[in-house]
Amino acid sequence: MDRIVATARRSPPFTYRGFDVIATPDTLQRKPHFSRLRSVQLAPIYVGFVGFLVSFAASWVPSLWRDEAATAYVANHTTSELFTIVGQIDAVFGLYYWLMHEWLSVVGTNPLTLRFLSAVAVGVGAAAVTATGTRLYRTSFGIVAGLLFAILPRMTTMGIEARSYALCAAMAAVLGWLTVVLSDRARALTAVFYFLVGTFAVYLHMYAVLVVGTLWLSGMFLARTKKSRIWLSFASAGVFAATIPLLLLAKNQAGAQISWINSSPLRMMYQAVVEQYFPYKTVVRFTTPDQEWVRVVATVLAVVAWLLIAVVVVRGWKQYRRLLIFSLPSVVLPTTLVLAYSLAVSPVYTPKYLIATVPAFAILLACALFSLRRTWVQATAVVLLVGLIVPIYIAQRQPNAKFVIDDYSFIAETVDHNAREGDGILFDSSPGDPIESGRNAISGYPQAFSKTLDMAEVTGPARLTTPWSPQLSFNQIHQVVEQTPRIWLVTTPQRDNNANADYAAELTQLGFREVSRFAGPTHIVLLWSR
Template sequence: MSTTLGAQRPVHTQEFRLRAWLRTPTVAVPGLAGLLAAVITALGSWIPSLWGDEAASALSAQRSLPSFLHEIVHVDAVHAVYYAGLHLWVSVFGASAFALRLPSAIATGVMVAGVVLLARFFVSSWRLPLIAAAFAVGLPRLNFAGIEARSYAWTAAFATWILVCAVATLRGRVSAHVGWAGFALLAGVGTALNPYVGSLILVTGCLAALSAGERRAHLRRWAWASLVALALASPVILLAVLERHQVAFLAHRPEPAETWVVKQWFHDPLMAIIGWALLVAAAVVIAVRRDARLDLGLGVVALLWVVPASAFLIGTIPTLHHYAPRYLTLTAPGVALLMALAVDAIFRSWKPAGVAALVLVLGAAVPAYLAQRGPNAENASDWAEVSQVVAAHALPGDQVAFDTVVRPSRRPQSAWRLYPRDFRNVSVPQLVTPYWQRKTWSDELMTIEDAAAQHRFTAPTVFAVESDFASTGVVDVNGIPALESAGYHVVEHWKLHSDEVYKLDREGTPPR
């Protein structure tokens, strides 16, 4: 009897200690901050129409395993890990706009919890960590990533927790074996999720070189852990290199300075002015503050997080052409930390000014938050509206025709796949090859003109969806005339945000 009780007591003691640790502010506050961040981010995420890149996510995630493998060995290997995770998600929760975007909101919560914990490593007060959390939620780049069915919110989450794990290890908060093993796993999966996350491996190496104490041991363990991480990610890295032609179009899409000054993190000029002012102030604070106890100061961590990757991608725009604002989402939590450092310094100098600065930043972030939840906020897409028009007016046996002239990310045919219930009454006679039989993510459709020439339009009523993106300079001038030559005439017309829907009846069809 005594032996049994003696064996059980340590278990109860461990359980009690675990429950007590979980209730400590060190765990509870980051957890609650992350939960609140996820909820705030998810609000209104279902409102914007899904757009082309999200169509790639949704359709890739809904393929069978053989079809999925066929796709990623030809295109989008860089997103293979995200698509695989999303496949499991949609098999349980479905593929509505809200369901597709919710994982990104969850990633924002995971990121914010990590930001709070990382900041807490360096300060005894909760003020700086919570300011950083508020800025991470409000920063437009992170907010946008949090309501988009793409992997970028998860790149920010992985980047944050890679640094949490590395700093905790370097500062002796966890054992070296556990810490570097965790780092290797996070860095490996994160780099497989998106190769740019691999920049955090170099950041961690710099931190190991700057650390006090067992510097050589830290560097040796970092090197081994980094090799393990790169080995884990190597299949995706290799395929991504082989498929680098996918982003060749960036060479023909020059980015003005406004893109990386304003749109990269801040969305609009007012937020950019405030944000850059705080970043400069943070650099000054980091330069003038001296604290021997902070061998790995939070400011140094944040600067290394933000500057090298940003400088490399922006600096190589003329040669490598691998820059897009979303690619640097993984640096945005570091931007939030730097801004928080500046505002915290204002708080320490004069609390009312600190409150004013905090309110100013969060107030300036509100317009972007609201704009990103407008019906056409995602790349000006209006596919939800297109689908609603078809659903409201189409009858069983009708057909739909799609403009195929514009580039794939703007082709309105994606509305058919993203909102399938709204197209249940219509067929698509232009279909040549469905997406799951192709090596790319989209269906192969012939032009309206070719389908009409082959007499594929036979229904009493056809709904033609024509893209109307003024900025593209490309207009399908033959779609409607081709249908009219096939014996149809326009009886109704809806001009939406970026597309136009025409209802055409065959000559002699009685009014409905």
């Protein structure tokens, strides 16, 4: 007996959820040191702050593009007008538009304020991933997972995007943490928070409902008691029930919402492997020549990451069982289901729509790094990953990194620096399709146009039929044009080379002549005067 006691006293402590657990003859006593406890509590905060800074840095530099202009346009309506718009299109962004409406009403509209909440969301998501990794394995693992979440190209590009994707990823990360908490200890209050966060995530982006399902599946395997499984099942069922109205409304709007998705099967497979977590651009359908080198870097990065993950799945199942049970379903199942539906029924897959799977992917990639047994191999893998991420990060923050066709910042700066009080402004190539019009610059940069009169602005119910700013035809504003001495005309090279282009021809007939021109990446800003 004395030998058994002596052996127990000599047994080293082991780590459980970030704490030292010491074996004694009678029981296992969990005795966290104060410094260790403090590091466990503060680690998510530190990592979350780093995550915020990574996305916030230079977030105001890239020009807004049409989807972000839609956010600004809808959010700057009254609440009743906002919901009139989303009742016809973009219902899946309704909650986000309302949040942005409240935010912009306080801070005003510009690229920094439009994107600020997305950068904050990346910080929240990084903190939640850190807390989840710490609880599943240990503090150092949680820190690595949280940092990976913050620097993954999918998050650094969505962190400077004025859309709901980063917020959705943050809520999915928090939901993952709540899944682990609820699996360890069943509490009604935790289940209530799980329901609220899960519902919030789905209303931020509908595809998050798939991650709610996979987290429930992981929770069933991770749960320590039957009571935990019951609470998790009730909370998940509540999320599904609460989001049925959104799913039905989105189904009715699917024609206008996702009709543009037309990727080939081979293209979708490439997107799933590379662009879902390692995007080299914001816009899915268009790639400019100067983005090709970034595509190569992103492809190499994806290959390295997936090879590392393959190693841990094959060799590390026993050691990292809980981590893999948590992360693999949320990475594999949603992607497989959406791809299968796209191939068999109708295209619905685009990489950023599965943003809610990023927290699980970050944990899976951290697991892959920890599975490397030699320190120098781990260090090499980290340097390689970071070295490939940095050029993508820099490319994301160039002035025309998002969508060079929508060079709204050039239009806004030109007008802001050269316009006089009372000048009029017109935008070519509309009213045919407001999505393609340069007038969307007014939505994202309203202060730059404060000195000008938007002569073709639509008022009344007609402006509530689209998330992009529509405009009147020239015939409807003919009288206003005649009374304005100087008019700025925003057009494109194609229309500028056409002497019969609508606005140029009409202005010439009214006695105007071109006196200045400013050429940007894809738009030309002309000053016409009598």
